[in-house]
Amino acid sequence: MHPSIPHNSPWITSADVNAVSKVLESNWLATGPKTNELENVFANYMGEGQAVAVSSGSAALFLALNALKIGQGHKVALPTYACSALLNAVYMSRAEPILFDCKEDNFTICTDSLTNYSGKLDVIIAVHTYGAYADITPLKKLNISIIEDCCQSLGSHVGTEPIGIESDCSVFSFYATKNITGGYGGLVWSKTQHITNTIRNYINFDCCERYIPRFNFSIGDMQSALILSQLQRLETIRDRRIHIANCYDEALPSCLSKQIFPNKNSEMPYRYVVKAKNEKQIEKLKSHMQTLNINCIIPLETYELLHRYLGKDPNMFPNAEHIAKTTLSLPLFPKLTDNEIARVCNALKTFRL
Numbered sequence: 001m002h003p004s005i006p007h008n009s010p011w012i013t014s015a016d017v018n019a020v021s022k023v024l025e026s027n028w029l030a031t032g033p034k035t036n037e038l039e040n041v042f043a044n045y046m047g048e049g050q051a052v053a054v055s056s057g058s059a060a061l062f063l064a065l066n067a068l069k070i071g072q073g074h075k076v077a078l079p080t081y082a083c084s085a086l087l088n089a090v091y092m093s094r095a096e097p098i099l100f101d102c103k104e105d106n107f108t109i110c111t112d113s114l115t116n117y118s119g120k121l122d123v124i125i126a127v128h129t130y131g132a133y134a135d136i137t138p139l140k141k142l143n144i145s146i147i148e149d150c151c152q153s154l155g156s157h158v159g160t161e162p163i164g165i166e167s168d169c170s171v172f173s174f175y176a177t178k179n180i181t182g183g184y185g186g187l188v189w190s191k192t193q194h195i196t197n198t199i200r201n202y203i204n205f206d207c208c209e210r211y212i213p214r215f216n217f218s219i220g221d222m223q224s225a226l227i228l229s230q231l232q233r234l235e236t237i238r239d240r241r242i243h244i245a246n247c248y249d250e251a252l253p254s255c256l257s258k259q260i261f262p263n264k265n266s267e268m269p270y271r272y273v274v275k276a277k278n279e280k281q282i283e284k285l286k287s288h289m290q291t292l293n294i295n296c297i298i299p300l301e302t303y304e305l306l307h308r309y310l311g312k313d314p315n316m317f318p319n320a321e322h323i324a325k326t327t328l329s330l331p332l333f334p335k336l337t338d339n340e341i342a343r344v345c346n347a348l349k350t351f352r353l
């Protein structure tokens with residue numbers, strides 16, 4: 001029996017360990033010079049604007065909504081095929097979520113349903129799902145604020161630009177399973193200084209002359225140093241992930257399809273999500289992989305769909321329902337060895353319905 005291949009695993013190098021040790025030796029553990037440096041390097045990576053590093057992607061979403069003055073009585077458009085962190089951030093802001101179905105091919109928010117929607121909306125959260133680009137261009141015509149959720153797409157490009165620079169603000173996560181990680185961590189990026197200043201003011205609660213309710217959503221310098229160290233090898237991470245996805249593409253049997261990344265080699269896959277025609281077929285693929293000791297997961301279970309959590313009619317969200325029931329995510333992370341990649345490819349090639 002071959003050793004088990006995990007579905008995901010972080011990639012920590014000796015440079016990362018050194019970066020964290022240096023912070024420990026410096027005695028500056030709270031938000032400090034390393035967080036500052038991370039913010040500067042990140043803004044530089046984006047090519048313009050400002051970055052504020054925070055405690056998580058969830059906090060980044062809430063802070064972005066808050067800085068855009070979203071609160072009670074406001075309506076936030078979200079894709080139903082998304083992480084429940086989005087719903088949490090909307091409710092934390094006391095706003096109301098309005099859910100939309102996703103596209104069948106790349107799993108991102110259905111822009112046609114959004115542009116045809118006749119009700120009031122105050123902001124749209126567009127998720128670049130598993131690194132796939134959610135088309136922002138048609139959304140911009142609606143003249144509503146847009147938050148790009150880049151928690152799964154750091155490293156993806158749109159043309160030659162890094163993903164996330166098209167909207168009012170973008171949010172990133174550095175949670176343990178993401179493309180780059182500090183264990184926990186998040187970041188808000190914006191071209192508008194007023195937005196990043198509002199966020200800084202909100203999280204810096206100590207020693208303020210005038211009291212307004214604020215909250216500690218800060219990140220520490222150990223985490224920032226770890227994130228910064230990994231950010232420095234983002235190109236390597238990018239090349240490796242794209243390489244692995246290209247290998248799987250070649251091995252994918254004709255009875256299966258996958259989440260489409262139309263801008264191949266500019267979008268960076270966070271997940272490699274295989275699609276079957278029905279539930280039975282995906283069950284079969286899952287047990288085939290299990291037999292070969294390759295760990296795969298259902299990337300988003302049907303019960304996790306946001307409209308299910310809110311008790312809405314599933315028939316209103318046919319694409320998300322179908323995707324949740326017929327997909328499986330294969331191991332995709334930079335630390336996968338060539339041998340492990342070959343094992344996954346062989347498993348795909350030998351799969352029969």
Ligand SMILES: *Cc1c(COP(=O)(O)O)cnc(C)c1O
Pocket residue numbers: 055056057058059082083085086127149151152173174175184185186
């Ligand atoms: C992970 C994730 C979040 C939440 O980030 P945390 O750092 O875990 O709070 C939000 N949105 C998406 C799309 C994510 O994948």
